[in-house]
Amino acid sequence: MRSHFVFLILSLCFLGSAEAREKLDCPEQININTADFDGFRCLKGVGKKRAEALLQYRAEHGPFVSPMGVAAVLGEKLALRLRYRLQVGN
16 A cells, blocks of 8 residues: 555656646757747756756857757757757758
């Protein structure tokens, strides 16, 4: 019985975070030069802090030249994983 209760509590914890991401209207491709906070949050692995860091970096350094430009903020490993969802122009 106790294990069922623990499972239920853990399930509810994970459900809340999944619902928060699902509420965003997330397109397939994200233009990293025009994306807002919620646009960056649509990317798997990008939470509040990373979304804010991307906006700050873009404000200080200007537009990204290529999708891999986000590696300066996110790190190369995450940037490589996300590169197919990122675009810099039309």
